[in-house]
Amino acid sequence: MRHTIAEIARATGLDAVGDGSIAVVGVAEPADCPPDRLAIALKPAFAEQLGQGGARVALLWEGADWQGFGLEAAILAKRPRYALSGVSAAFDPGQGYGPGVHESAVIDPSAKLAPDVAVGPFTMIGAEVEIGAGSVIGPQVFIGRGARIGAGALIHAGARIGAGVTAGDRLIAQFNAVIGSDGFSFVTPEVSGVERARESLGDQGGTEAQSWARIHSLGAVTLGHDVEVGANSSIDRGTVRDTAIGTGTKIDNNVQVGHNVVIGQHCLLCGLVGIGGSTVIGDHSVLGGASGVADNLRIGARVILGGGTIALSNVPEGRVMMGYPAMKMDQNIEVYKGLRRLPRLFRDVAALRKAVSKSSGND
Template sequence: MPQTLKELAASLGAETLGDASISVDRLAEPLEAREGDLALAVAPKFAAHLKASGARAAVVWPGANLTELGLDGAIVAPRGRLAMAGLTQQMDRDLAFGGQAGIHPSAVIDPSAKIGAGAIIGPFVVIAAEVHIGANARIGSHVSISRDVEIGADAVLHSGVRIGPNVVIGHRCIVQMGAAIGGDGFSFTTETPSNVERAVRARGEPLDPMDGTWHRIHSLGGVVIGDNVEVGANSTIDAGTIRATRVSDGCKIDNLVQVGHNVVLGADCLLCAQAAVAGSAVLGDRVILGGKSGVADNLTIGRDVVVGGGAIVLGNVADGVFVSGHPAQPTHEHRAGQKALKRLTQQ
């Protein structure tokens, strides 16, 4: 539905410039914007693109001049990406669930499952025994939910999500397509010390043959996910061995991320694509893992740590440190080492 600049600005707590009665029905990048669009030109670097577009209205930076930009109206956004968060929410057409209501007749639901008021259950969903689905939750097509699972109110599970047994997912969580939560952890042992253990002690000596049979350690602990968590497409969160793997409130997990068994993620952690956290690692609140970074097993990462893209953490990290490299070290030390190495190669 079209919305006026005044209405959109009010939802953001933002100011308008020029004609606030202009209606827009779509968000667009500055160069591609047409009349009827709201161009997202949140920084001066987009000025030239905005001038070349057909847009009458835009989201602009503080101090922008409407006449110079060829605009009739604008919303002023001191923090552009924050404005984008609010605007994309307001303009989302909800195509994944739009028009759906209630329980689709093709869904297979155990009689003992409890479905909250207002929940949407899509086509070909399978819900096992003793599952509780909260009010207004939305479950997309081809989702499978194992027994003894609890899903909170207003949660969204997109198509193809797989939920293992003994999983708790909090309120307002979003799980993107193809994610798997609650699968068994990667946990095996050998009758005698394994090659990993022997290699550490061998100090470079060749290893003698051994009985390498791996004995499975079953995962009985499940997963507990807090409120307002998002899990990206094709990401995996393994069940704990005895206690639950835990993902605290507000965590955001990108696509293709692996969270191992018994891991604990503190509140508001951000894990970028292809990051991996090995079993029993503990991350403090607000830890950020850059893309393709990794954390070895049984480590403790302090609060407010930033792990740079591609970094591999092989030891504990204190609170508030920015680390980079392989093995990860404080970023200023890593950069100094890289510069020194470059100087050596240039001699």
């Protein structure tokens, strides 16, 4: 896969300077970039490493002194990291899934696949499934009865899509993603100790041990267009209505989305996020790595939860939250500063007590 600097610039809508005829076969970091690669130097600190490698061309920021770095050509971008999205797409060779339907795939006769859909080996596609044009279904994938997947989907090896799941166009399901597993819904014949503890803020009320009965998941999962679900992530199906993921939302690896959850459009859920059942997340919200949201909460639009933040109550729209329990970012920072001052405060109090004790002893 070889592209000239001029071709890359035209394809990504960027500006090329210098010798645009120079061709590259891929990208590399500045310090170890060979002559046939495009160095990715998104800011001055990275560009300073260009002299350690053999780069002839680089992706730089707008106004960069590319000649001063000893380059023969450059691609300049107002927002280099955003430009990397298009540049990386130009060089992505994909996973190498082959065209056509592999002979070992098992496809129910009632399934409707567009003529150009590719299906990998040992994949199973159930009854009444519909898959749109241009979709690629990797090896060892399972798609359950009545699932409907739009055009341009990319379902990587080992993914599992349950019965009745509906997805818009350009769904990406990474390796071993599970969409449409049963929700974690159980109930006891009498009021449970957990329910009593929640009502009383800690007292289980002497409740006897009870067995748990499953509440079956009768809903499914609905995903909008351009949704991505990361490796080993799981989205539970709804109890009665569908769990819903909005258009443009991106879900990282090892994320758990509980039953009946509604996630808005263009949200970002980073690795190890957990969302309790029946919670609603507003549009354009970002949940940092290892953050969590308790069940039955309302998180407003444009909310940001910092890494490791645990939301135990509703969050108004536009808030930036940190900590456990979650609080406004500025408040959390003040609390953290206070915690760091505690040892000194304890020493000061001990010194004061000692001084007071001596003073009292002298009276």
